[in-house]
Amino acid sequence: xxxxxxxxxxxxxxxxxxxxxxxxxxxxxxxxxxxxxxxxxxxxxxxxxxxxxxxxxxxxxxxxxxxxxxxxxxxxxxxxxxxxxxxxxxxxxxxxxxxxxxxxxxxxxxxxxxxxxxxxxxxxxxxxxxxxxxxxxxxxxxxxxxxxxxxxxxxxxxxxxxxxxxxxxxxxxxxxxxxxxxxxxxxxxxxxxxxxxxxxxxxxxxxxxxxxxxxxxxxxxxxxxxxxxxxxxxxxxxxxxxxxxxxxxxxxxxxxxxxxxxxxxxxxxxxxxxxxxxxxxxxxxxxxxxxxxxxxxxxxxxxxxxxxxxxxxxxxxxxxxxxxxxxxxxxxxxxxxxxxxxxxxxxxxx
Amino acid sequence: xxxxxxxxxxxxxxxxxxxxxxxxxxxxxxxxxxxxxxxxxxxxxxxxxxxxxxxxxxxxxxxxxxxxxxxxxxxxxxxxxxxxxxxxxxxxxxxxxxxxxxxxxxxxxxxxxxxxxxxxxxxxxxxxxxxxxxxxxxxxxxxxxxxxxxxxxxxxxxxxxxxxxxxxxxxxxxxxxxxxxxxxxxxxxxxxxxxxxxxxxxxxxxxxxxxxxxxxxxxxxxxxxxxxxxxxxxxxxxxxxxxxxxxxxxxxxxxxxxxxxxxxxxxxxxxxxxxxxxxxxxx
Ligand SMILES: Nc1ncnc2c1ncn2[C@@H]1O[C@H](COP(=O)(O)OP(=O)(O)OP(=O)(O)O)[C@@H](O)[C@H]1O
Ligand SMILES: [Mg+2]
Numbered sequence: 001x002x003x004x005x006x007x008x009x010x011x012x013x014x015x016x017x018x019x020x021x022x023x024x025x026x027x028x029x030x031x032x033x034x035x036x037x038x039x040x041x042x043x044x045x046x047x048x049x050x051x052x053x054x055x056x057x058x059x060x061x062x063x064x065x066x067x068x069x070x071x072x073x074x075x076x077x078x079x080x081x082x083x084x085x086x087x088x089x090x091x092x093x094x095x096x097x098x099x100x101x102x103x104x105x106x107x108x109x110x111x112x113x114x115x116x117x118x119x120x121x122x123x124x125x126x127x128x129x130x131x132x133x134x135x136x137x138x139x140x141x142x143x144x145x146x147x148x149x150x151x152x153x154x155x156x157x158x159x160x161x162x163x164x165x166x167x168x169x170x171x172x173x174x175x176x177x178x179x180x181x182x183x184x185x186x187x188x189x190x191x192x193x194x195x196x197x198x199x200x201x202x203x204x205x206x207x208x209x210x211x212x213x214x215x216x217x218x219x220x221x222x223x224x225x226x227x228x229x230x231x232x233x234x235x236x237x238x239x240x241x242x243x244x245x246x247x248x249x250x251x252x253x254x255x256x257x258x259x260x261x262x263x264x265x266x267x268x269x270x271x272x273x274x275x276x277x278x279x280x281x282x283x284x285x286x287x288x289x290x291x292x293x294x295x296x297x298x299x300x301x302x303x304x305x306x307x308x309x310x311x312x313x314x315x316x317x318x319x320x321x322x323x324x325x326x327x328x329x330x331x332x333x334x335x336x337x338x339x340x341x342x343x344x345x346x347x348x349x350x
Numbered sequence: 351x352x353x354x355x356x357x358x359x360x361x362x363x364x365x366x367x368x369x370x371x372x373x374x375x376x377x378x379x380x381x382x383x384x385x386x387x388x389x390x391x392x393x394x395x396x397x398x399x400x401x402x403x404x405x406x407x408x409x410x411x412x413x414x415x416x417x418x419x420x421x422x423x424x425x426x427x428x429x430x431x432x433x434x435x436x437x438x439x440x441x442x443x444x445x446x447x448x449x450x451x452x453x454x455x456x457x458x459x460x461x462x463x464x465x466x467x468x469x470x471x472x473x474x475x476x477x478x479x480x481x482x483x484x485x486x487x488x489x490x491x492x493x494x495x496x497x498x499x500x501x502x503x504x505x506x507x508x509x510x511x512x513x514x515x516x517x518x519x520x521x522x523x524x525x526x527x528x529x530x531x532x533x534x535x536x537x538x539x540x541x542x543x544x545x546x547x548x549x550x551x552x553x554x555x556x557x558x559x560x561x562x563x564x565x566x567x568x569x570x571x572x573x574x575x576x577x578x579x580x581x582x583x584x585x586x587x588x589x590x591x592x593x594x595x596x597x598x599x600x601x602x603x604x605x606x607x608x609x610x611x612x613x614x615x616x617x618x619x620x621x622x623x624x625x626x627x628x629x630x631x632x633x
Contacts, residue, residue, distance in 0.1 A: 050536060052532050052535070052536070071535070072532075072535045072536045073535060073536065073537070073538040073539070077536070078536065078537065079533070079536045081529050081532070081533060083527075083529055085527070085529035085530055085532065085533040087530060087533070087534075087548065088552070088631055088632055088633045089551040089552060089631040089632070098534070098537050099537035099538065102534075102537050102538035102539050102543070103538060130630050130631050132630050132631070132632070133630065146533075146537070150537065
C-alpha cells in the first residue's frame with residue numbers, strides 16, 4: 001500500500017549537484033536505511049520525499065500515486081528531523097499530541113496515543129515539561145514519539161538516535177524496530193552509523209556523493225560491496241583492498257591460487273578482516289604486523305600485506321607480538337574482486 | 351580578566367548613568383513637581399485646569415482613538431509584510447530597505463508629505479479630479495470633515511510608523527528556525543494554523559517590544575497631527591505644546607506631560623502582563 005518509488009531524482013543548489021539521479025524503490029512495510037557519510041545528500045533526499053524541498057527533476061510516488069506536486073501534509077507521512085524541531089512553546093505532551101490535534105482527534109484518542117508513544121520512548125516523566133529543560137537525547141525521543149503517535153503509513157527519520165548514549169541507543173533501536181514492524185510502517189531511516197543501519201534495516205541504500213552506490217540487504221552489502229567506497233565505508237575494521245597482478249586469469253596470493261574475473265593487468269581483492277584464518281607456520285599470505293591489539297572478544301592486527309596497509313581480525317585465543325609476521329589463509333568464497341580502474345566490484349561468483 | 355576587577359563594567363557604564371540621571375531623572379522630577387504644585391506648595395490646581403479645559407476631553411478621545419486605530423493595523427501589516435519577506439529568496443534586502451525609508455524621515459516631514467497629498471490643492475484631489483470623480487477641489491482636512499481628517503491622519507501615521515514595528519517583527523521572525531514551521535507542516539498544520547500556533551507564540555518577545563514601543567509612540571503623536579490638522583484635531587501632546595507655547599502656562603503643560611507618562615506606563619504594564627514572555631518556552 002504505502003510503497004515508495006524514488007524515480008530519477010536530481011537536486012541542484014545553484015551549481016552544486018547535491019543529488020545525481022537517485023532511484024530507489026521501497027516496498028510496503030519495508031525498513032530501508034540511507035547510509036552515507038556527512039554531506040552526501042541524505043537529508044536532502046529525505047526532505048524531497050517529505051515535500052519540504054523541491055527536486056530539480058524526477059518523481060516521487062507513494063502508494064503508486066505521484067506526490068511530487070503535493071504539499072507535505074497530503075503525502076501521508078511523518079518525519080523526525082535531524083535537529084528534532086521539537087516545539088519549544090509546547091509541553092512534551094502537546095508536542096507528541098501535535099499531529100493528532102491537527103487531525104482533530106478526540107481527547108481520549110490523543111491521550112491514548114501520546115501515552116503509548118511516550119511509554120515506548122521512556123519520556124513519560126517529562127510529559128508536563130517544556131523541551132528547553134530536556135537534554136538533546138530526551139528531545140530527540142520526543143521528536144520520535146511525535147512521529148510515532150500519528151501511526152503514519154510512511155515514516156521518515158533523519159538520524160533519530162544520534163544523540164543518545166550507546167546503551168540507550170541500542171535499546172531504542174530494538175524497540176523502534178519491533179514497533180514499526182508490528183505496525184507495518186514503511187520506514188526510511190537516515191544514518192551515518194553503519195552498525196545502526198546493519199542492525200535495523202531490511203535493506204540498506206549506501207549513498208555517496210549524491211548517488212546511491214548500492215542497495216541490498218545488510219548481509220549483501222557487507223559481503224559483496226558493489227564499490228570500493230561501500231566496502232571501505234561498511235564494516236569495522238573496513239574492508240582491506242590489495243592490488244595484485246593477474247596472470248592467465250589467475251592470481252597467486254601467498255601459497256593459494258585464485259581464478260579471477262580478469263585475464264591480465266591488475267585486480268584488487270577486497271578482504272574482510274575477520275574472514276582470514278591463521279595459517280600453519282611459513283604458509284599462506286604473509287602479513288607484517290605493526291600493532292597487535294587484544295580487544296577482549298578478538299585480536300585486531302594492523303600492519304601491511306604485500307606492502308599495502310591492512311587490518312585483520314583473529315580469534316582472541318591467538319597471540320601475536322608487535323613486529324611479527326603471520327601467515328593468513330583466505331576463504332575464496334568470501335573475497336570480493338574489484339576493478340582497479342572503476343572501483344566497481346565484479347559480480348560474486350556463483 | 352574582568353573577574354579580578356568586577357568594578358570595570360560599572361565604571362564603564364557610569365558616564366551614561368550620570369548623563370541619563372542629569373538629563374532625564376532631574377527634568378522628570380521637576381516636571382512632576384511642576385504639575386502637582388502651585389507657587390511651591392502641593393496642589394491639584396493644574397490638574398483641575400487641564401481637565402476642565404474645553405479641548406481636554408477631545409484630546410484624550412482623539413489620542414486613544416488614533417492609537418486604537420493605528421497600532422493594531424500596524425502590527426497586522428508588519429506581521430504580513432514580515433511573513434511575506436521571510437518567504438522570499440531574492441530581493442529581501444532591497445524590499446526591506448524600501449519599506450524602512452519612512453524611518454529616515456522626521457515626523458514633521460512625514461506630516462508635510464501627507465499634507466501635500468491631502469490638502470485642497472494636493473495630489474489626491476488632482477488625481478480624483480483627473481479621473482472625473484470630483485467636480486472641484488474637496489477639503490479633507492477641516493473640522494467639518496472629522497472622519498476624513500481622522501482617516502488622513504491615521505494613514506499618515508501608519509505610513510510613518512509601520513517600519514519600526516516591521517523591523518522588530520522581522521528580527522523576531524528571523525529568530526524562528528524554519529524547521530518548526532516545517533515540522534508543523536508535515537504534521538498537517540495549514541498555513542494559518544502554522545502562523546497562529548507556531549510563529550506567533552515564538553515571536554512573543556518581539557511582538558511585546560513592538561507593541562510597547564509603538565503604543566507609547568502613538569500616545570505621543572504630535573507632529574503629523576499638527577501638520578495635517580492643526581488644532582482641528584486636538585491630541586494630548588498638542589495640548590501640552592499649546593499650554594507651553596501659546597498660553598505660556600508651564601504648569602498645565604507639565605500636567606499633560608505627566609498624564610501622557612502615566613498612560614504610557616499603564617499601557618506598558620498591560621502589555622507586560624497580557625503577553626507574558628517565558629524564557630523557558632522560547633527556542
Ligand atoms: N539549502 C541548501 N543550499 C545549498 N546547499 C545545500 C543546501 N542544503 C544542503 N546543501 C548541500 O547539499 C549537500 C548534502 O547535504 P545534506 O544535508 O543532504 O547532507 P547529509 O547527507 O544529510 O549530511 P549529514 O550526515 O551531515 O546530515 C551538502 O554538501 C550541503 O552543503
Ligand atoms: Mg543530514
